[in-house]
Amino acid sequence: MKLLELKSDNFFPRFRAAEILNVELLSVNSHRFAEFLWRSIGDGAPQDRSDWNASTWQSHLANPGHYFYTASVDADPVGCFELVRASSLMLVKPTLVTISGLGLIPEFQADGLGPVLLTKAVEKALALGTTTVNVSVSAQLTPAMLSICKQQGFTLVS
Numbered sequence: 001m002k003l004l005e006l007k008s009d010n011f012f013p014r015f016r017a018a019e020i021l022n023v024e025l026l027s028v029n030s031h032r033f034a035e036f037l038w039r040s041i042g043d044g045a046p047q048d049r050s051d052w053n054a055s056t057w058q059s060h061l062a063n064p065g066h067y068f069y070t071a072s073v074d075a076d077p078v079g080c081f082e083l084v085r086a087s088s089l090m091l092v093k094p095t096l097v098t099i100s101g102l103g104l105i106p107e108f109q110a111d112g113l114g115p116v117l118l119t120k121a122v123e124k125a126l127a128l129g130t131t132t133v134n135v136s137v138s139a140q141l142t143p144a145m146l147s148i149c150k151q152q153g154f155t156l157v158s
Contacts, residue, residue, distance in 0.1 A: 002141045003158045006133045008126055010153035014119035021078070021113060023069045023120045031057035034068050037080040041103030069124060071104075071117055078113060079104035081121040085128060097125040099135040115148045122152065 026034050035057055038049055052060075061068055067083040080103065086096040099121045104113055118135075125133045135154060137145060146156065 002137050002156065004135045004137065004146075004149050004154040005157045006122065006135075006152070006154045008131045008133070011122055011126070011133075012151065012153050013123065014115045014152065016116075020073065021116045021120055022072050022075075023081075023124065024072075026061060026068045026070055028058050028061045030070075031061055033070065033077075034061060034080070037070060037077060037105075038101060040105045041079060041101065042106065047101070067124070067128075069121070071113075071120065073108075073113070077105065078108040078111075079117055081117065083121070083125050083128065085130075095128075095130040096132050096134065097128055097130040099125060099133060102135060102137075114145070115152070118148060118152055 031054055035049070035052065049057075060066060065085045067085075069081050069083070070077055071079045071081070080101060081099055082101045084098045084100055086098075099118075102117060102121055104111075104117060121135075122133055134157075135149060
């Protein structure tokens with residue numbers, strides 16, 4: 001697992017993200033859709049959840065520190081991301097949100113949506129009041145993904 005970090009004052013958003021991609025927070029009742037998206041992004045998912053049942057997904061989506069978003073273009077699902085807010089009891093930094101499971105369904109990966117999805121995820125994280133955003137990516141961090149993250153202000157920390 002690789003970790004990249006962004007300080008809010010270093011964020012360089014991808015312009016027109018709101019015009020291209022729609023993101024919506026999924027509810028507990030959308031657990032089957034969340035599971036579909038998580039499995040669809042494949043290697044973008046940092047955690048294997050193949051053994052999760054409906055109850056586990058519902059509990060996860062109901063957790064007040066987790067926010068699972070679906071991304072769509074023209075009402076078609078194209079990917080997802082999850083935000084995990086650090087518990088106030090465990091804070092090392094004043095506020096911290098980690099972007100996890102950021103990914104696109106394979107047929108949309110070559111459409112230039114990666115930078116837009118990252119922008120939307122960071123915007124949602126900053127809206128939670130954080131000053132620091134981390135993104136956890138698989139150990140097979142591609143040069144293209146690293147470049148996208150760096151262009152938006154992230155630095156590699158581990």
